[in-house]
Amino acid sequence: MSVWDAVVGQERAVATLSQAVHRRLQPSGLAHAWLVTGPPGSGRSVAARAFAAALQCGDDGCGRCADCAETLAGTHPDVTVLATDEMQVRKDTVVQLVRRASVSPTRGRYVVVVVEDADRLRDVAANMLLKEIEEPPPHTVWVLCAPSPEDLLPTIRSRCRQVTLGVPRADAVARVLVDRHGVSAGEAAWAAAASQGHIGVARRLAVDPDARRRRREVLQVPNRAVGVPGAVEAAQELRDIATEESTAAVEAAQEAENASWLRTMGVQTPEELPRQVRAQWRELQEQHKRQVRRSATDGLDRALLDLLSLYRDVLLVQAGAPVPLVNADMRADVERLARRLAPADVLRVCDVITTTRRRLTQNAALPLALEAMTVRLGDPAA
Ligand SMILES: [Zn+2]
Structure with missing residues (x-):
């Protein structure tokens, strides 16, 4: 068991992130700004949280200790996750994040700040963040998530170590549905294909009859638009x-x-x-x-x-x-x-x-x- 189990079908990205955790004490050290990109449903924020947990864990992300569990549950005192529901991240929000990032860790080894929608940082907010990631305190790690690197200012992305997630393969998605949600193999294969590699959508299609009905209704639209x-x-x-x-x-x-x-x-x-x-x-x-x-x-x-x-x-x-x-x-x-x-x-x-x-x-x-x-x-x- 490890925190990486939740990151489905992203072997390359997981290798990069887990190696960074493993080698963080070597002379080359740990990059303090990361950019995780990938299409919707590929699991950007899941990967970012797993990375945060592995950084806090005494055992590279064992998935069992309190640091791992609390990070994944969103209650770790040294991990902040910004998940905005607005189309733009406000300046005040970044001010708070920067303040949070400058405080020493209370319990963990790092202060990790995850920004789930870094593509929603514009103008003033983006520039404030840029200043911060240029010279972060030694204990701080920023993890920015966005659909693609182009969604961020070039000045920001050039200062980040980049990790790219792909669309997870249908068989990897199907396996998760079978293993974790008890879905039959046939249903899982269908839902994984119909979701086109979006794990959340695949799960809803597999377990929720209303989600299946809505999909059918959408696909009927060309017949009805007469x-x-x-x-x-x-x-x-x-x-x-x-x-x-x-x-x-x-x-x-x-x-x-x-x-x-x-x-x-x-x-x-x-x-x-x-x-x-x-x-x-x-x-x-x-x-x-x-x-x-x-x-x-x-x-x-x-x-x-x-x-x-x-x-x-x-x-x-x-x-x-x-x-x-x-x-x-x-x-x-x-x-x-x-x-x-x-x-x-x-x-x-x-x-x-x-x-x-x-x-x-x-x-x-x-x-x-x-x-x-x-x-x-x-x-x-x-
Ligand atoms: Zn752990």
Whole structure:
């Protein structure tokens, strides 16, 4: 058992990180700023937390001691994880992190600061961080996570030791579903393929019938987006599915947080809260709403990726390629689309979906962008 067990299908990255921990006392020492990059669902923050745990552990990340357990549970006093629910990390947040990083470790050997969404650091916040990682205190280790190195200022990434995660192979994802979640081998293989290497999505697809239903609904969108009214309806449906998905993804954690907050205050319902803490309660509820909104954008992106995978399958069928389909369970629909559409139209549709994904992150007028996309899905030759 070790903290690295949780990092699925990333042998190279794990080798780099665990060697750094192992050799931290050698003359070359330990790099004090790290950048972990990889696509959504590849396990960036899992890898960053495992690294933090291994640094605190007396045994390179045994996975059993208090330092390992507390780091992974998010309660280690010398490990700070910034997981923002905003589109931009605020300056004040970085000020707090820098202050935290400058204090000596209370118990562990290092102060480790993990920034899960370093790509959301802009301007002032990014420059403050840059100053900090140029000359960090000897006991401090920064671990920044982002989808790709290009998401950070060149000045920041050049000061970081870089670790790249890939899309985990489907068989590695499937193995986790079988070993840790008791899913049957067949179901696991299907969920791993349908998730396209996103571990969290694969787990939801394997264990949650609602997640499976939502995926099927997304993949039906091209059939329903007929004519402009159908396209408008399909666009709305995509947003509803994404909202449902995102609510489901964060609901349990938020409920637990509410319950523990109320317990701390010695009450059972928000109505019983003393007047002086009600503002704090409201702030927590606002934070939860922001979380759902951010998660809805992620959910929508996920839906678009599912649609892209459908059209990729269509192209494969049209080309007669002997490659397994991502959406093998929807083969009939894939074949119908393959007969109906010209390959050039399929490629055009893929372009439109890709552009729409980009617009999601740019905060463009979302309903319009989606409608423009579904109109094209309904009539690819237009
Ligand atoms: Zn340990």
